[in-house]
Amino acid sequence: MTVTSRTGLAPEPAVLPAPDRAPLAPPLPHKRLLNLSPINQRRLANFKRNKRGYWSFWIFMVLFVASLFAEFIANDRPIIASYKGEILFPVFVDYPEDKFGGFLAQTDYRDPFVADEINAHGWMIWPPVRFSYNTINRDLPQGTAEKKLGAPAAPTWLLTDEECRTGRTPDGKTPGSCRDIEWNWLGTDDQARDLVARLIYGFRISVLFGLILAGISSMIGVAAGAVQGYFGGWLDLIFQRFIEIWSSLPQLYILIILAGILVPGFFMLLGIMLLFSWVTLVHLVRAEFLRARNFEYVTAARALGLSNAKIIFKHLLPNAMVATLTFLPFVLNGSIETLTALDYLGLGMPPGSASLGEILLQGKTNLQAPWLGLTGFFTIAILLSLMVFIGEAARDAFDQRKIYR
Amino acid sequence: MSAEPLLDVRNLSVAFRSGQNETLAVDGVSFRLERGRTLALVGESGSGKSATALSIVRLLPYPAALHPSGEILFKGDDLLKANAAKLQSVRGADITMVFQEPMTSLNPLHTVERQIAEMLRLHGARGAAAVRALVIALLEEVGIPSPETRLDSYPHQLSGGQRQRVMIAMALANRPDLFIADEPTTALDVTVQAQILKLLKDLQAKLGMAMLFITHDLGIVRRIADEVAVMQRGKIVEAGPVGSVFERPQHRYTRALLAAEPKGAPPPADATAPTVVTADNLRVWFPIKRGFLRRTVGYIKAVDGVSVTVREGQTLGVVGESGSGKTTLALAILRLIRSQGPIVFLGQRVDGLRWKAMRPLRRDMQIVFQDPYGSLSPRLSVAEIVEEGLSVQNRGLSYAARREVVARALADTGLDPRDMDRYPHEFSGGQRQRIAVARAMALEPKFVVLDEPTSALDMSVQAQIVDLLRDLQKRHGLAYLFISHDLKVVRALASDIIVLRQGKIVEAGTAAEIFHEPRTDYTKALFSAAFRLEADVSGVVSQ
Numbered sequence: 001m002t003v004t005s006r007t008g009l010a011p012e013p014a015v016l017p018a019p020d021r022a023p024l025a026p027p028l029p030h031k032r033l034l035n036l037s038p039i040n041q042r043r044l045a046n047f048k049r050n051k052r053g054y055w056s057f058w059i060f061m062v063l064f065v066a067s068l069f070a071e072f073i074a075n076d077r078p079i080i081a082s083y084k085g086e087i088l089f090p091v092f093v094d095y096p097e098d099k100f101g102g103f104l105a106q107t108d109y110r111d112p113f114v115a116d117e118i119n120a121h122g123w124m125i126w127p128p129v130r131f132s133y134n135t136i137n138r139d140l141p142q143g144t145a146e147k148k149l150g151a152p153a154a155p156t157w158l159l160t161d162e163e164c165r166t167g168r169t170p171d172g173k174t175p176g177s178c179r180d181i182e183w184n185w186l187g188t189d190d191q192a193r194d195l196v197a198r199l200i201y202g203f204r205i206s207v208l209f210g211l212i213l214a215g216i217s218s219m220i221g222v223a224a225g226a227v228q229g230y231f232g233g234w235l236d237l238i239f240q241r242f243i244e245i246w247s248s249l250p251q252l253y254i255l256i257i258l259a260g261i262l263v264p265g266f267f268m269l270l271g272i273m274l275l276f277s278w279v280t281l282v283h284l285v286r287a288e289f290l291r292a293r294n295f296e297y298v299t300a301a302r303a304l305g306l307s308n309a310k311i312i313f314k315h316l317l318p319n320a321m322v323a324t325l326t327f328l329p330f331v332l333n334g335s336i337e338t339l340t341a342l343d344y345l346g347l348g349m350p351p352g353s354a355s356l357g358e359i360l361l362q363g364k365t366n367l368q369a370p371w372l373g374l375t376g377f378f379t380i381a382i383l384l385s386l387m388v389f390i391g392e393a394a395r396d397a398f399d400q401r402k403i404y405r
Numbered sequence: 406m407s408a409e410p411l412l413d414v415r416n417l418s419v420a421f422r423s424g425q426n427e428t429l430a431v432d433g434v435s436f437r438l439e440r441g442r443t444l445a446l447v448g449e450s451g452s453g454k455s456a457t458a459l460s461i462v463r464l465l466p467y468p469a470a471l472h473p474s475g476e477i478l479f480k481g482d483d484l485l486k487a488n489a490a491k492l493q494s495v496r497g498a499d500i501t502m503v504f505q506e507p508m509t510s511l512n513p514l515h516t517v518e519r520q521i522a523e524m525l526r527l528h529g530a531r532g533a534a535a536v537r538a539l540v541i542a543l544l545e546e547v548g549i550p551s552p553e554t555r556l557d558s559y560p561h562q563l564s565g566g567q568r569q570r571v572m573i574a575m576a577l578a579n580r581p582d583l584f585i586a587d588e589p590t591t592a593l594d595v596t597v598q599a600q601i602l603k604l605l606k607d608l609q610a611k612l613g614m615a616m617l618f619i620t621h622d623l624g625i626v627r628r629i630a631d632e633v634a635v636m637q638r639g640k641i642v643e644a645g646p647v648g649s650v651f652e653r654p655q656h657r658y659t660r661a662l663l664a665a666e667p668k669g670a671p672p673p674a675d676a677t678a679p680t681v682v683t684a685d686n687l688r689v690w691f692p693i694k695r696g697f698l699r700r701t702v703g704y705i706k707a708v709d710g711v712s713v714t715v716r717e718g719q720t721l722g723v724v725g726e727s728g729s730g731k732t733t734l735a736l737a738i739l740r741l742i743r744s745q746g747p748i749v750f751l752g753q754r755v756d757g758l759r760w761k762a763m764r765p766l767r768r769d770m771q772i773v774f775q776d777p778y779g780s781l782s783p784r785l786s787v788a789e790i791v792e793e794g795l796s797v798q799n800r801g802l803s804y805a806a807r808r809e810v811v812a813r814a815l816a817d818t819g820l821d822p823r824d825m826d827r828y829p830h831e832f833s834g835g836q837r838q839r840i841a842v843a844r845a846m847a848l849e850p851k852f853v854v855l856d857e858p859t860s861a862l863d864m865s866v867q868a869q870i871v872d873l874l875r876d877l878q879k880r881h882g883l884a885y886l887f888i889s890h891d892l893k894v895v896r897a898l899a900s901d902i903i904v905l906r907q908g909k910i911v912e913a914g915t916a917a918e919i920f921h922e923p924r925t926d927y928t929k930a931l932f933s934a935a936f937r938l939e940a941d942v943s944g945v946v947s948q
Contacts, residue, residue: 024812024822025805037784038828296780300844302741304794305767314793318784 046397053393056386067204074129074197077109082122110135112171130170130182131194133201133354139182140192141167151192152362152369156183187371189362195375201354203379209270210335217274218324218331221281226312226320228282229289236286247279259347269348273338280331281324288320322398329391333384340380356380409481410437411615412461412583417475419456419465419639430456432639433474440582443609443616445626445647447662448636449863450834454619457636458585460485461617462496479583498528501576505588507568511560517544517571518556524578543574548604565727566597570604577608584609585617590625594726594890599934602629621863623662627651628938635659665865667897669875671720674900674915678716680749681852681884682738682770687711687746689730689737689908707733708744709908713886715852718878720885722899722916724892724931730908731888735854738886739770751851768798771845775857777837781829787840788825791815794848814847815840819873835866839873846877854886859894871897892935896920904928 036044048054072079077090088095090109097104100117107114110130118124131137141163143149149163156164156178164178175181186195228236258272292298293316301311342348343357344364356379363373419431431453438444446454459465461477463484477484479500484492504510511520521540522530530536537556544552547570560568569589576584586605590598606629609616618630626633627647634644635658643656654660688711690704708730715721723731737744740755740763748756755766771794774780781790791811795802802810812822818839829837838858845853855874859867871894878885889895895902895916902919904912904927912919912928923929933939 024816025808026812026823026825037786038830039783296774296776297782299736299741300772300774300780300841301793303739303767303770303772304844304848305764305797306793307764307797310797314785315782 043397047393050393050396053389053391053396056389057393060383060386060390063203064207067200067207070200070204071127071132073127074131074133074194074200075127076130076132076135077107078124078126081109081118081124083118084121110170115171129185129194129196129200131184131197133193133198134352135193135197137182137184137188137192137194139168139170140184140188141165141181151188152190152366152372153184153188153192154369155185155187155371156181157185158187186375187369189359189372190366190369195359195371198354198359199356199375199379202356202359203383205266205349205354206336206339206356206383209266209339210332213270213273213277213335214328214332216270217277217335218281218328220274220278222285222317222320222324224278225282225285226289226317229286230293230308230312230316232290243279243282247276249276251276255342256345256347259342264348264350266349269339269342273335277331277335277338280334281327284323284327285320288323289316292316292319326391326395326398329387329394333387333391336380336383336387356383411440411480412438412617413478414457414461415476415478417457417460417477418473419453419460419470420473421470422468427471429473430639431460434636434639434641436634436641436644438583438615438617440615441609441613442632443618443630445618445620445630445633446636447620447623447626447633449621449865451638452636453639454636455587458502458587458617458619461583461585462500462502463487463492464496464502494528497524498579499581500583500585501579501581502585502587503569503572503576503589505591507565507572507592508560510572511568513560516557516559517563521571521575521578524575528579539578540574543578544571546577546608547571547574548600549574564597565593566600569593569597569601573601573604573608577612580612581614583615583617585619587619588621591620591622595892596726596930596934598625599938602938605629623651623864624938635662662865665868667859667868667871667894669872669897671875671898671900671916672718672879674917675716675719678719681715681717682748682750682886683712683714684738684748685712685746687713687734687737687744687748689733689742689744706908708737710746711903711905711908711910713738713903715884715886717851717884718882719901720878720887720899722895722902723886723888723905724890724895724902725905725911726890726931728907729905731890731905732856733908734905735772735856735886735888739772739854764797768794768848769851770854771848771850771852772854772856773838773841773845773858776861777834777841778861780841781837783829786826786828787811787815787832790829790840791825791844791847794844798848810847811843814843817846817877818843819869833866834862835869838862838866838870842870842873842877846881849881850883852884852886854888856888857890860889860891867894874898892932904931 066073071091075091079089079091081088081090083100090107095107097107097114100107100114102111102114109115109118109124115124137153140151140153141149141159143163143166149166159178161177164175164181167175167181169175169180170182184194184196186199188194189198224239228239255272259269262268262272295315298311298315301315306314339348339355340357340360343355344361346361348357349355356376359372359376360380363369363376366372414437415435417431417434418429420427420429434453434457436444446457448454456465456470460470460472461479461484472485475485479495482491484495487495518537518540521543522536525536525539530539540556541552544555549555549567549570555563560571563571573589589605590601593601602625605616618625620626630647632645633647633650634641635650635656636642637658643650643654643659650659651663654663687708688706689708690706692701693703693705694700695702711730711734713721713734723734725731733742736742738748740748740758744756746756747754750766751769753766755763758766785793788808788811791814792807795807795810799807808825811825815822815825820836820839820843824832829840832840842858858874859870862870874885875898877883885898887895887898899916902914902916903910904919904925906927912923912925919928920932923932
């Protein structure tokens with residue numbers, strides 16, 4: 001029987017079951033790594049067809065995955081070193097300096113003394129950027145008495161050779177030209193910390209924070225919405241009134257007050273912001289559940305004796321997931337923005353940590369150093385735009401009525 | 406025949422584009438329609454009859470739809486080449502349409518008066534009092550009683566039949582030359598259907614308009630049309646005057662359509678067969694709550710004191726108009742909604758049991774729904790849908806064993822087990838309904854509720870499903886509770902019948918008795934509407 005033929009009149013061949021015949025069930029279809037239902041396959045195809053969103057997705061993924069390995073891209077210690085026949089991993093292990101003939105508890109591999117010692121007895125493989133987010137560049141060109149330079153330092157490629165000669169090469173000598181000093185591609189901030197390094201680490205923390213916050217708050221939001229929508233009645237009524245009151249609290253003030261009382265930190269901020277952000281998805285999911293719980297296939301599942309939990313997970317959640325996934329990039333954007341805003345106000349991550357908001361704040365306080373503000377602005381603008389493009393593509397991919405040409 | 410027909414469709418094709426694929430929905434269709442005549446386009450769903458009708462007024466979803474060929478000459482002008490302004494002046498004035506679903510065709514936020522008046526104003530009527538008088542006259546014309554009181558009603562305050570009458574009033578407002586009716590009665594009860602058909606016929610005679618009538622029901626064609634064109638897969642396979650086509654069908658497909666009415670006889674009523682389920686004085690009352698404290702001020706009595714008995718190997722037909730409580734009764738017996746009154750299933754009182762205690766019993770009681778599109782989850786493959794019950798009711802079964810049960814259930818219902826890993830959207834309506842039946846049968850139940858299982862299907866497929874159900878009943882000794890407003894199907898399946906009206910039993914007895922000699926006026930009106938498409942004038946049935 002060909003399924004595509006829609007004559008309906010052609011007598012459909014009835015294969016009568018013979019109890020003791022060979023098994024009727026066909027062999028299991030070849031399972032692929034990603035076993036997508038046809039609906040999801042079409043959605044994926046639609047997503048790919050939106051070129052802007054698809055490319056944004058890959059650009060974002062490359063940036064995000066790269067930033068996860070920030071320690072291997074920008075660090076003030078080598079990735080691997082060989083010293084007197086011993087292979088060392090300074091990225092992972094803190095070696096005391098006396099191992100290399102010094103006296104400090106932690107080795108400063110940028111110190112010409114240590115570097116010479118290791119190079120004399122072995123070798124080192126450095127990351128492309130030899131600064132970590134908190135490394136202070138002590139070799140910055142300081143400028144002359146008439147024209148002071150110092151921190152915040154402009155990107156090195158903006159400096160003249162003359163200006164560069166006021167700095168030091170990594171091994172402590174006076175440079176002949178700008179080629180000899182260590183480059184700060186985007187300059188440094190007002191504490192002589194390399195901006196590229198701070199950007200990579202700040203990007204990572206912003207995106208991670210956004211992802212975790214969006215992830216946890218969607219989980220809570222979906223669960224709350226599911227329970228309300230599925231069971232309805234008094235439960236729904238009370239929960240809805242509670243959410244109305246809760247979401248009308250002045251969030252930012254409460255955040256500021258709490259951030260003032262409690263010691264700020266990644267997880268503390270996450271917890272505080274979670275208090276309010278879970279509400280976003282509740283209405284969406286609740287509405288989806290209210291709609292879907294009266295679908296005939298849900299009634300059929302009830303008639304088959306499925307438990308409420310099973311019905312929710314198997315039949316209703318997939319319905320609600322469409323709304324949730326569509327909304328998720330925008331929730332993520334909101335989370336990133338909130339963290340940036342808090343950092344900008346100086347109420348976010350503890351002092352010294354790298355964050356996009358902090359770069360913006362420095363840009364505001366150091367208007368004479370426009371590379372700070374411009375870097376922060378472009379990073380956030382591009383990051384948020386990428387997310388919006390991805391979100392748009394996802395939304396269109398889930399839209400059944402959308403016709404692609 | 407006059408030299409120039411009102412509508413002349415020549416070699417019309419319609420294609421739909423989705424992604425890279427183009428599918429041809431209408432393939433080189435030609436027909437003509439004279440003034441004052443009725444042409445019926447007949448075919449099953451997907452045969453392209455609606456696409457043909459919609460392209461006359463260019464209402465297809467362009468640019469996803471396109472016309473590779475053809476011209477549509479209306480009074481000599483080619484509508485396919487007409488510009489937007491010309492089309493707008495034609496639509497709603499010279500050519501009007503009535504659709505299948507009157508609830509979604511009317512704007513729920515506007516009153517009846519406003520919607521009809523809009524049509525009049527768009528095409529030139531002026532003056533509030535004059536327009537109002539016109540609206541009242543139109544409503545009177547389409548048979549709405551005391552139309553003055555209905556002017557401020559919203560669509561949801563009207564019954565399905567009344568809504569369709571309002572739609573017709575809107576369509577007739579500007580005295581069209583061509584009236585297109587796209588399955589205008591499919592969503593309505595048989596009794597209401599008969600009334601609407603009578604109304605259309607009368608109005609056409611009075612106004613002398615041409616009517617293009619789209620339907621899958623040959624009974625309607627015979628009653629209303631002068632000429633008929635039979636469509637199959639986008640082509641007109643046979644056309645001609647109704648009399649000759651019905652008497653001497655030439656094409657094989659037409660003959661198959663004509664032979665497709667549900668046939669066969671149910672097993673005779675046997676009062677000695679073992680009882681599977683009985684319910685006594687069953688009541689489902691929904692409280693009406695008012696005021697701040699939500700006090701109960703009254704009840705909507707959806708099912709009010711109904712007693713039923715279903716026996717092994719027998720079918721109890723439940724008949725009545727929509728809103729008479731048929732589905733509510735079935736859900737109550739299956740304990741899917743709250744009810745009062747004892748229900749005995751296989752000798753066990755089940756009306757007080759909790760959800761968990763009911764679960765083991767559910768494998769013996771199953772349900773098949775009306776809409777094969779809504780009752781199958783689009784996200785699950787056929788195998789996953791059919792084995793859903795097994796995963797709860799028969800936990801010991803291995804995965805391979807479950808697939809084997811699924812395969813047998815599919816084969817049992819006339820499907821190819823090799824299709825079990827496909828998804829519902831790859832199947833036609835009739836095949837989907839077979840899947841829904843297979844899901845119920847996979848648990849080998851003793852009692853199955855069939856809630857209008859054929860109503861959403863094409864006539865030809867209905868007959869196949871009826872045969873399938875009767876065959877399954879015979880082989881497995883099933884007890885059916887068969888709900889339908891379609892009495893032709895009931896006659897082919899039911900051994901006993903109860904007739905419901907407003908939640909109460911009006912008449913009960915064996916099918917033979919009731920079909921032979923209906924006692925109440927209500928049953929008589931139902932029967933004459935169903936079998937002879939005759940409208941009831943005594944007022945026992947709803948409007």
